[in-house]
């Protein structure tokens with residue numbers, strides 16, 4: 001797949017590395033082109049402006065902070081028809097979920113800021129240190145995702161598998177109201193309840 005990644009931070013570069021290793025073609029788009037070129041060079045990927053990465057990719061990963069998402073999207077031009085993966089966690093001032101209890105989600109707001117994009121919420125619950133380390137006692141960490149476009153979700157599920165995770169379809173994009181707090185639940189368990197970051201959430205099956 002041709003994937004445009006907006007953001008060269010921990011999640012963008014980490015997922016880009018895993019996908020490049022699986023044979024996907026990656027273009028990083030960043031406001032700092034020199035930084036994007038440095039990151040891309042280590043992965044055999046290419047770099048450009050955010051708009052160039054969007055033009056390149058059939059799948060676009062938005063890997064910027066929630067507070068920067070709307071501004072970053074405005075710099076991208078039209079995303080109509082593109083699969084747009086939203087992995088943002090909308091932190092409030094207290095470090096908890098800013099949108100909890102509201103009749104919306106970050107992903108639904110992003111869909112409103114990116115008209116025509118086929119938005120899939122995914123990877124928000126995956127800690128960056130788990131990228132490349134997704135196995136827990138022989139079991140792959142769960143990847144909870146949702147969206148309204150079945151074909152877009154199938155692509156994202158494949159990218160989740162390629163990154164080493166166990167994808168779980170959680171339903172339509174409105175289910176992001178449930179999927180987004182899962183990431184915060186994991187952070188609560190890992191960093192406030194003493195379970196630590198070598199833990200993960202998964203749907204058990206039998």
Ligand SMILES: NC(=O)c1ccc[n+]([C@@H]2O[C@H](COP(=O)([O-])OP(=O)(O)OC[C@H]3O[C@@H](n4cnc5c(N)ncnc54)[C@H](OP(=O)(O)O)[C@@H]3O)[C@@H](O)[C@H]2O)c1
Nearest residue numbers: 007008009010011063064065066068072088089124127128
């Ligand atoms: N870290 C995690 O474990 C984790 C897990 C799941 C989800 N997430 C979510 O993933 C997203 C990225 O997190 P991260 O940990 O990868 O962050 P990060 O390492 O701080 O990287 C953030 C990236 O966003 C770019 N950026 C910031 N403001 C921007 C703007 N206004 N326009 C364009 N680009 C901008 C930064 O560019 P510069 O380099 O130019 O500053 C950087 O490349 C966040 O929404 C976070 O909530 C993170």
